[in-house]
Amino acid sequence: MANLNVTVLGGGSWGTTVASLVARNAPITLWARNPTTVAEINTHHTNEVFLPGAILPEKLFATTDLCKAVRGADVIVMGIPSQNFRQVLLEVKKNIRAWVPVISLTKGLELDTRMRMTEIITEVLPGHPVGVLTGPNLAQEIIAGQAAASVIAMEDEIIVQELQTVFKSGLFRTYTNTDVIGCELGGVLKNIIAIAVGMGDGQGAGDNTRAGLITRGLAEVTRLGVAMGGRAETFAGLAGMGDMIATCTSPQSRNRHVGIQLGMGRNMEEIVSEMVMVAEGVKSAPAVLALAEQYKVDTPIFRDVYRVLSGDTSATRTFRGLLRVEAGAESEPG
Template identity: 40%
Template sequence: MTNDQPQTVAILGAGAWGTVLANLASANGHRVHLWSRGGSDSLEAVLQDAQIILSAISMKGVANVVTQVKSFDIAPQTIFVTATKGLDPQTTLTPSQIWQTAFPHHAVVVLSGPNLSQEIQQELPAATVVASSVPTAAEFVQQVFSSSRFRVYTNPDPVGVELGGTLKNVIAIASGVCDGLHLGTNAKAGLVTRGLTEMVRIGKFWGAKPETFYGLSGLGDLLATCNSPLSRNYQVGYQLAGGKTLAEILAHLPGTAEGVNTCRVLLQKARQQNIPVPITEQVYRLLEGEVTPQRALDELMLRDIKPEYN
């Protein structure tokens, strides 16, 4: 499969992220078909002759859409790309694991990075990562989406790249709380750094390479999401610190804050495997209304003292 001619790209999910990715591929001269549940085009028509099928739907819709796609005749050389950041609440699987289970003989590529869709839509420069166990598939997707404003890197660790983008959403909620309580730069730096340590700890259990979390899809995405009011997860934390209830916040939030669901699934998994995740634990308790933002902070600060790398 070569990439020196226009490719057909099917993008599932016409939200902000799906639309931005569609525009990037289209600007590179590729034929792009965008599908959404409420759209006029059928899923089968959109998938017709697609060399790349990219999923940018929210986590709650992934399993259902995978089942629908599986009912169609998909060419063996078609590459699946997942750009969803989350964990399935029923199975605790990542999006790529759901796609790969349904299509075991197809290449699956994870696309993730510090990519606030609003900034990319404004054509501000950004970088991302595409990762796959099939290097040629990652390189093919890299070519389709790379541009002078959107730099795409490849990576051989799809699990780490996917988890980086998923786990940082929980830390972003905590970061929003930190800013909402006006705790200062020192507190924020400490929180984000320890949050990264937590992400690495969980990632190692899942089989990810620790160094992946220090790249664009881990540290890069963490910095972007923890420092921008454009981040929905950051907004959840910030508004919780301001005294709003989670139900109030989610009712007025444009799009999905994946960190809310991720936090619940992640804590369940961490408790099963006895993985210490103190920040995730306090974010969960805050989301459930069990503690106030100030109480969550106090409990983190008053934990037993310990070595840093432990």
């Protein structure tokens, strides 16, 4: 694996963290659009905007030259926000060599098409092996060397086992899975549940309320994920329940932060304007709700979160409504 040249596209917190992990196993190049970020990584081995206080490996080389970054790569890792993902991938297409695997780190959907990132990769780069690296992975903890577990999912069992060794590093344990759809959707859908949980936290809800929302939210995620082709057991694993717990409970969670601020009565424009990083749940909510309608899956939590995000109602009113829903059998929606 040391002979594989890996390129990570995206200089945000998770892209930089993954590049730092890979640096221990293979030659690594990080592409970022911002020249200041690139200069800081190469000169000071830091990325203070996205990973304050972290020291990056000296082996990690950054560049603003996308052509150069892609041309010599044996593996491409996409750490690009969902709404810019296709645009960057179209530039990658001009320089990528045949059969190079492309792995997505992005936990979102393309708004206009409702497509998952691996679907976009397959459409733009037919013939390239595609996969996703996902799980309960908070960048600040991992870059600090704390133990964490992740899943790399690809349909090809041989390639996924080869790439497993590229990403596993120190206390960062990487498992394999062939359920790309389930693993990818777990990462996408839990963001919206985290907003719902944050809305409760922002209004002073207790641990029992949080546990109830996470559990009912996981049931909602699983119903929609299975309807879309994922495997039920995937949502009980790291890419489902694991990611859900981390995103719904951590102070580092961007989506939970959005929910907390909404619960405190602030509006979306104000919240987003103060954030450096993207909260993918905000971007993906309309696409998720449209997919639930398309697949005829009842998703009351998704629906209520979307109504708050779109300004149709307040977080306070919605959260009270969630708590007053008539309870039926646990296997039913609601």
